[in-house]
Amino acid sequence: MRRAALWLVPGGAVLWALAGADIEAARIIGAGARLADFLGRMVPPDLSVWRDMMTGLAETLRIAVLGTLFAVVLSAGLGALASETLAPAAVWRPVRAVLAVIRAIPLILVAMLMVGAVGLGPLPGILAVTFHATGMLAKFYAEAIDNVSAAPVAALESAGATRAQRLRFGVWPQMAPVVLRDTVFRFELNLRESLILGIVGAGGIGLHVQTYVRSFQYEKAATVTLAIIALVLVSEAVNTALQRRFS
Amino acid sequence: MSAAAFTLSRVSHRFDDATVAATALCDVTLSVAPGEVVALIGPSGAGKSTLLALLDGRLRDWRGRARVLGAPLSPDAPPARAHRADVGFVFQDFALIDRQSVYQNVMNGRLGRTPAWRSLWGRFGERDHMAVAAALHDTGLADLAARRADQLSGGQRQRVAIARCLAQEPRLILADEPISNLDPAHAAKLLALITGEARKRGIAVMFSSHQPELAQRFADRVVGLGDGEILFDRPAGRLSDDDIARLYYGRARGGAGLRVVGQ
Numbered sequence: 144m145r146r147a148a149l150w151l152v153p154g155g156a157v158l159w160a161l162a163g164a165d166i167e168a169a170r171i172i173g174a175g176a177r178l179a180d181f182l183g184r185m186v187p188p189d190l191s192v193w194r195d196m197m198t199g200l201a202e203t204l205r206i207a208v209l210g211t212l213f214a215v216v217l218s219a220g221l222g223a224l225a226s227e228t229l230a231p232a233a234v235w236r237p238v239r240a241v242l243a244v245i246r247a248i249p250l251i252l253v254a255m256l257m258v259g260a261v262g263l264g265p266l267p268g269i270l271a272v273t274f275h276a277t278g279m280l281a282k283f284y285a286e287a288i289d290n291v292s293a294a295p296v297a298a299l300e301s302a303g304a305t306r307a308q309r310l311r312f313g314v315w316p317q318m319a320p321v322v323l324r325d326t327v328f329r330f331e332l333n334l335r336e337s338l339i340l341g342i343v344g345a346g347g348i349g350l351h352v353q354t355y356v357r358s359f360q361y362e363k364a365a366t367v368t369l370a371i372i373a374l375v376l377v378s379e380a381v382n383t384a385l386q387r388r389f390s
Numbered sequence: 391m392s393a394a395a396f397t398l399s400r401v402s403h404r405f406d407d408a409t410v411a412a413t414a415l416c417d418v419t420l421s422v423a424p425g426e427v428v429a430l431i432g433p434s435g436a437g438k439s440t441l442l443a444l445l446d447g448r449l450r451d452w453r454g455r456a457r458v459l460g461a462p463l464s465p466d467a468p469p470a471r472a473h474r475a476d477v478g479f480v481f482q483d484f485a486l487i488d489r490q491s492v493y494q495n496v497m498n499g500r501l502g503r504t505p506a507w508r509s510l511w512g513r514f515g516e517r518d519h520m521a522v523a524a525a526l527h528d529t530g531l532a533d534l535a536a537r538r539a540d541q542l543s544g545g546q547r548q549r550v551a552i553a554r555c556l557a558q559e560p561r562l563i564l565a566d567e568p569i570s571n572l573d574p575a576h577a578a579k580l581l582a583l584i585t586g587e588a589r590k591r592g593i594a595v596m597f598s599s600h601q602p603e604l605a606q607r608f609a610d611r612v613v614g615l616g617d618g619e620i621l622f623d624r625p626a627g628r629l630s631d632d633d634i635a636r637l638y639y640g641r642a643r644g645g646a647g648l649r650v651v652g653q
């Protein structure tokens with residue numbers, strides 16, 4: 144009975160989606176040719192844009208770096224407030240609820256609001272990434288704090304360690320790998336997500352992609368796309384290497 | 391200088407829970423002299439860990455009176471730093487920092503002895519490094535100093551816990567089942583080390599154990615604890631089979647000391 148209901152929900156969802164999706168076979172069949180044409184116009188990539196492209200990529204990187212940095216600072220404080228072990232329930236419950244709401248707002252929406260608030264350029268991008276990333280990072284930090292096992296810390300206290308010594312030699316060594324891993328992970332997400340911020344005027348490479356595509360300069364768009372793919376692959380490789388280091 | 395390493399008079403403790411209240415200690419009166427080595431034996435749940443934690447200043451809300459190394463113990467707050475540094479403890483579950491090296495784990499025993507502000511930069515004194523080196527040597531861990539604690543066997547981890555306590559250069563050693571994970575050869579060797587160290591420096595030791603023979607071999611005195619009460623307190627070698635039988639099998643109520651509230 145329960146099981147049947149469990150299958151009914153996804154089944155119903157698929158039927159509902161199919162009924163309204165307006166999927167026309169003709170359009171799909173025709174898509175192949177158009178895509179081929181689109182891709183064909185992307186080769187050879189026009190490398191003359193590399194200077195603009197590097198400026199755009201640098202700006203995106205800057206947004207990701209500074210957005211991550213400010214999110215780390217905010218999350219250190221908010222993470223402590225969201226921790227069940229450090230904060231009373233009257234504090235960590237509402238803080239966690241607010242963080243959940245922040246996580247639920249898409250970055251692009253935050254960026255649009257920030258552009259409205261502070262104008263165009265990388266500044267709204269940095270602010271948006273900071274806000275958006277804090278929702279996740281503060282939650283992760285709180286969990287890192289709550290997962291510290293108390294017994295080894297109590298052992299240090301028993302040996303005469305001061306409060307500061309217990310944090311330095313008992314709490315931090317247990318938290319550090321988790322905190323570093325989460326931070327690097329969040330940086331990679333920030334980099335990926337901030338690639339599109341330029342589309343709403345919040346700085347970075349996204350603006351160039353949009354400009355080139357809108358003006359049918361596909362050879363230039365191709366160069367930028369390849370560079371973005373390269374950047375993401377590099378950051379993923381670095382991330383993987385660091386993750387291994389922090390195990 | 392006070393006459394005793396520690397004295398307990400009519401010390402009691404209950405762990406209060408929603409449905410059951412466990413009487414962990416019941417009117418325990420006990421006095422141990424400096425330099426004396428005492429074994430605490432008794433079945434699981436007898437209250438050994440609770441008694442040792444109380445002496446270490448980590449138990450709250452107990453009743454009765456206790457003096458340790460000349461200072462009264464408070465049921466409300468942990469002892470001062472210097473006092474905590476003077477009382478060494480070997481933890482039953484080792485309580486090591488998994489990601490730290492064996493060396494740093496043992497060095498953690500020095501935290502109460504070394505200037506706190508300097509240690510925060512990871513800097514320890516000559517004396518600290520010497521104490522750690524000696525403790526590692528004595529426990530046979532010198533070759534494992536650089537190994538991470540989570541890459542050790544249970545027996546090796548137990549030896550790190552003992553080394554950390556020795557490096558602390560305590561004036562009283564409390565050890566909660568310090569040899570439970572060791573093979574017989576290592577068990578005897580490390581009990582000899584702990585008690586030998588204590589005898590050499592004239593400090594008192596109380597260790598709990600499940601092995602009455604080893605307890606008698608290395609202790610001056612054996613205290614039997616059952617259901618939170620002291621059942622006997624005898625010089626080593628004077629333990630009768632009857633004592634053991636009464637301790638481990640004797641009580642009609644069962645070993646856990648659990649009483650349902652309201653009964």
Ligand SMILES: Nc1ncnc2c1ncn2[C@@H]1O[C@H](COP(=O)(O)OP(=O)(O)O)[C@@H](O)[C@H]1O
Pocket residue numbers: 405406412413414432433434435436437438439440441646647648
């Ligand atoms: N943290 C705790 N909360 C509730 N009951 C506890 C706790 N620690 C120990 N007890 C109970 O107190 C009694 C004595 O436990 P313990 O001192 O650990 O015994 P031992 O070390 O001799 O095995 C047991 O009945 C145990 O269940």
Ligand SMILES: [Mg+2]
Pocket residue numbers: 438439440482566
């Ligand atoms: Mg125990």
